[in-house]
Amino acid sequence: MKKFLFRLRRRNLLSYISFWIIIFLYFLAIFADFIAPYPFNKQFRDYPLCPPTKLHFFDANGNFHLRPFVYEYKLVNPALNQYEIIKEKICPIYFFVKGEKRKILALFYSDKYLFGTKEGKIFIFGTDMHGRDIFSRILYGARISLSIGVIGVSISFFLGFLIGGISGYFGGKIDNILMRLVEIFMMFPSFYLMLSLRAVFPLNLSSFQIYLLIVIILSLIGWAGLARIIRGMVLSIKEEEYVLAARALGVSTIKIIFKHIIPNTFSYSITAITLSIPGYILGESSLSLLGLGIQEPYPSWGNMLSVCIGNLRILSTAPWMLIPGFFIFLTIISFNFLGDGLRDILDPKNW
Amino acid sequence: MKEILKLEDISVGNEEVKILRDIEFEVKKGEIISVVGESGCGKSMTLRTIIKLLPKNLKILKGRVYFEGIDITDLDEEKMKEIRGGKISIIFQEPSSYLNPLFTIGNQIEEGIKDRIKKEEKKERVMKILKEVGLSENVYYQYPHQLSGGMQQRAMIAMSIINKPSLLLADEPTTSLDITTAFEILNLLKDLVISHNISIIFVTHDISLARFISKEMIVMYAGIIVEKGFSNLIYSNPLHPYTKKLIDCLPEKYNKGERIRTIEGEVISFKNLPNGCPFYPRCEEKKEICEGFLPKEIEIENVSVRCFKYGDFMES
Amino acid sequence: MEILWKVEDLFKEYEIKSEFERKKITVLKNINLEIYKGETFGLVGESGSGKTTFGKILIRLIDPDNGRIFFKDLEITKMPESQLRKYRKKFQIIFQDPYKSLNPRICCGYTVMEGIDGNKKEKIEKAIEILNDVGIKKERFYDYPHQFSGGERQRIAIARALSTNPEFIVCDEPTSNLDVSIQGQILNLFIDLKEKFNLTYLFITHNLKIIKFIADRVAIMYKGEIVEMNKTEEIFKNPSHPYTFKLLKNEI
Structure with a gap:
């Protein structure tokens, strides 16, 4: 692992940074319960569409405070969601503050939060129209948005490698049948396939069931194109002389496939894997955007953005509602850079 | 006879490595000259220096290149483009990778014609050239994959002489072909020299091939010319220890059951060249002086050689 | 005969x-x-x-x-x-082009080990012995094909062919x-x-x-x-x- 990181850094600094960004995002997602200052469904009815609370070190009189603080916000015009900053009220930020009890990592209960204020509220990214903290919701939403990509990719790549590999290596009739199957899957426009698959299933499912459903739908869409490409690569690699030489040595078919053929598809497949993860995140977003994905109150980056659709007022008065979009962008671009770097360092020529 | 190309004291490299050192030779009009050496000895780099297509990190450190009496060392890229493919053309080892699989042979040869002439005239000229290199007129309409390796190489040759060049650079043009085909290609090149009055620099790693095709040869090792002169003289009586070894490891010199005497050690890498003679680490006739000094060229009976075995080495 | x-x-x-x-x-x-x-x-x-x-x-x-x-x-x-x-x-085979006949992702030692029977230690020992027979030094056991010259690669291909006796x-x-x-x-x-x-x-x-x-x-x-x-x-x-x-x- 150390060697891997060293090589990544030397080869491609951008992808090295991306790697750490991704790790950081996953870290946030895993420890969301602990880091988020509020539960994802906690509504502060007095604070709808509250702008992000700024962190301060100097108060209105210019005095320096070692402990950063936020001012208290007060809704002055409920119709236009205008807030007034009460400069007299300083709310310092504390670590490990007490709050409501909740379960951490589904393992144990705790009433400690990583950071928060004793009085007043801290909304790093502001709140939505129900007064829920966007920062907390982004952290919880990351759990869904980030895991959906990884699980979806694993399933579709398993299918892609299996079907593409068998098809390419054995050829003949098997190849013919499997490739026609692939074509059937590729025939449907993927977005409508996604919609129709979703429509087949009942709407009143629990949120976990919906989550699983979306993963399966997305991976069922993703594998076909991949299988096709893996098949093509296997077809050409199995004719390489080193594969012939391995056959002449009496190496078993399974070993030839896993040691000689699959690793030589990595130059393509690793990049494809990392490049397709964003596709799943976006796929989930678009389902959620249309109200077919993760249901309120559960957050995902996609359904947090969906609120903004068709609501131009929000865009002008509460632009912080678009912050989940930034996270989607950051994740996608990091995965893309990481993919480039991985492809480079998996080639022994670059070691 | 007039010389067509002259290299004067050429050195190529950068701050760290020197790929070519003190390269000096001339090519006479209507003659073939061979450049012989193992892979990585700088023979292809010599060709690239002549047409000024050096890799980005290398440049000509010193020396001059004269082509038809004109100094082309500092010629700008625009004018070099005129010369490349025009007055100087080049053919490569692997014709299949230099022919575009999507166009017919006729199409590709026509494209190279630099004169502004009518389409019909172009076609006429291509047909004539195809005939000269021993291909049928049919080939004009064929695609590269329909031709055998030997025919592809003939097509490449046709392409390279379409503009009536005065110098043809041949970079191992027969290495990927089998002997019978190679033999025909070599004869074709020899005929071209006579019929078109062009000069050829023939690069190869096979010294017996060099003797077969050319009157003069140059033997290179690690970026320097170790021996230069008439092919037959060098082949029958090599002076430099390296040339001796090169001839000594040809299998036809041995009977069955014998062991081939090969060159011990490995080809030296350009990154750690010794101060002295680059062949010193593998040489069996080395002296103390070889380690510290690079010998100067010495002329012995029409053959010039760079080795301390000959002449009064105290000069250097 | x-x-x-x-x-x-x-x-x-x-x-x-x-x-x-x-x-x-x-x-x-x-x-x-x-x-x-x-x-x-x-x-x-x-x-x-x-x-x-x-x-x-x-x-x-x-x-x-x-x-x-x-x-x-x-x-x-x-x-x-x-x-x-x-x-x-x-019966084994050695191909013309050593650039194509060695898997670029497998190091030279493992290429040779593939044809040998036995536990891992025996395999490594035998592979080193065979590589030595063809003139490849022990230190280069973990080098990849692109790190070798053409002649050395052909030696590795020969070693692979020899590995099965x-x-x-x-x-x-x-x-x-x-x-x-x-x-x-x-x-x-x-x-x-x-x-x-x-x-x-x-x-x-x-x-x-x-x-x-x-x-x-x-x-x-x-x-x-x-x-x-x-x-x-x-x-x-x-x-x-x-x-x-x-x-x-x-x-x-």
């Missing part, structure tokens, strides 16, 4: 599909030959003559269309792969991609290994000089047929077929 290989009426054709028609191209036309144990059998022909196909069919990397192949009285023509795997260790090796133009100076070293290696391991070679090449140097008997192949087969000295002294004649005339 003990017969190691016996080939009867070997026939192979490929189908080529073009826009208009399906053409069948005959690669091998009723080949009959025997290879004796301990000899170096040379197979000469120009590219496209079917010599490489013959080498691959002989050790069943390609299936023939017709004919029979015997390895020491054992017919392997139609033997299923699972059964054949036991015998595969006895074979009796017979098909050498498919093993030196034609190498420099003349390296070619000599590799040819010497072939001779040394033959003595040390008591090997039999099928040496495929288009280079008559090498055949003259290394082969005991020679078959000349032309357009899928063996036009002449004889002892090496005989063929070089009095060639009988016009094609052989032409080959010898074109010597450089």
Whole structure:
């Protein structure tokens, strides 16, 4: 692992940074319960569409405070969601503050939060129209948005490698049948396939069931194109002389496939894997955007953005509602850079 | 006879490595000259220096290149483009990778014609050239994959002489072909020299091939010319220890059951060249002086050689 | 002399599909030959003559269309792969281009280990020993193919072929991609290994000089047929077929 990181850094600094960004995002997602200052469904009815609370070190009189603080916000015009900053009220930020009890990592209960204020509220990214903290919701939403990509990719790549590999290596009739199957899957426009698959299933499912459903739908869409490409690569690699030489040595078919053929598809497949993860995140977003994905109150980056659709007022008065979009962008671009770097360092020529 | 190309004291490299050192030779009009050496000895780099297509990190450190009496060392890229493919053309080892699989042979040869002439005239000229290199007129309409390796190489040759060049650079043009085909290609090149009055620099790693095709040869090792002169003289009586070894490891010199005497050690890498003679680490006739000094060229009976075995080495 | 290989009426054709028609191209036309144990059998022909196909069919990397192949009285023509795997260790192949015949993602030591039986420690020890036999130092065990020169790669390919203790090796133009100076070293290696391991070679090449140097008997192949087969000295002294004649005339 150390060697891997060293090589990544030397080869491609951008992808090295991306790697750490991704790790950081996953870290946030895993420890969301602990880091988020509020539960994802906690509504502060007095604070709808509250702008992000700024962190301060100097108060209105210019005095320096070692402990950063936020001012208290007060809704002055409920119709236009205008807030007034009460400069007299300083709310310092504390670590490990007490709050409501909740379960951490589904393992144990705790009433400690990583950071928060004793009085007043801290909304790093502001709140939505129900007064829920966007920062907390982004952290919880990351759990869904980030895991959906990884699980979806694993399933579709398993299918892609299996079907593409068998098809390419054995050829003949098997190849013919499997490739026609692939074509059937590729025939449907993927977005409508996604919609129709979703429509087949009942709407009143629990949120976990919906989550699983979306993963399966997305991976069922993703594998076909991949299988096709893996098949093509296997077809050409199995004719390489080193594969012939391995056959002449009496190496078993399974070993030839896993040691000689699959690793030589990595130059393509690793990049494809990392490049397709964003596709799943976006796929989930678009389902959620249309109200077919993760249901309120559960957050995902996609359904947090969906609120903004068709609501131009929000865009002008509460632009912080678009912050989940930034996270989607950051994740996608990091995965893309990481993919480039991985492809480079998996080639022994670059070691 | 007039010389067509002259290299004067050429050195190529950068701050760290020197790929070519003190390269000096001339090519006479209507003659073939061979450049012989193992892979990585700088023979292809010599060709690239002549047409000024050096890799980005290398440049000509010193020396001059004269082509038809004109100094082309500092010629700008625009004018070099005129010369490349025009007055100087080049053919490569692997014709299949230099022919575009999507166009017919006729199409590709026509494209190279630099004169502004009518389409019909172009076609006429291509047909004539195809005939000269021993291909049928049919080939004009064929695609590269329909031709055998030997025919592809003939097509490449046709392409390279379409503009009536005065110098043809041949970079191992027969290495990927089998002997019978190679033999025909070599004869074709020899005929071209006579019929078109062009000069050829023939690069190869096979010294017996060099003797077969050319009157003069140059033997290179690690970026320097170790021996230069008439092919037959060098082949029958090599002076430099390296040339001796090169001839000594040809299998036809041995009977069955014998062991081939090969060159011990490995080809030296350009990154750690010794101060002295680059062949010193593998040489069996080395002296103390070889380690510290690079010998100067010495002329012995029409053959010039760079080795301390000959002449009064105290000069250097 | 003990017969190691016996080939009867070997026939192979490929189908080529073009826009208009399906053409069948005959690669091998009723080949009959025997290879004796301990000899170096040379197979000469120009590219496209079917010599490489013959080498691959002989050790069943390609299936023939017709004919029979015997390895020491054992017919392997139609033997299923699972059964054949036991015998595969006895006959190996070395390809022309060492740049293509080594897996770029597997280091040289592991490439050689693949053909060896035993536990991991034994495998490594044996692989080091074989690599040493072909002149690759122990320190380079974990280097990847691209870190070696062409000649060294061919040595690794030879080591891989030797790793199964074979009796017979098909050498498919093993030196034609190498420099003349390296070619000599590799040819010497072939001779040394033959003595040390008591090997039999099928040496495929288009280079008559090498055949003259290394082969005991020679078959000349032309357009899928063996036009002449004889002892090496005989063929070089009095060639009988016009094609052989032409080959010898074109010597450089």
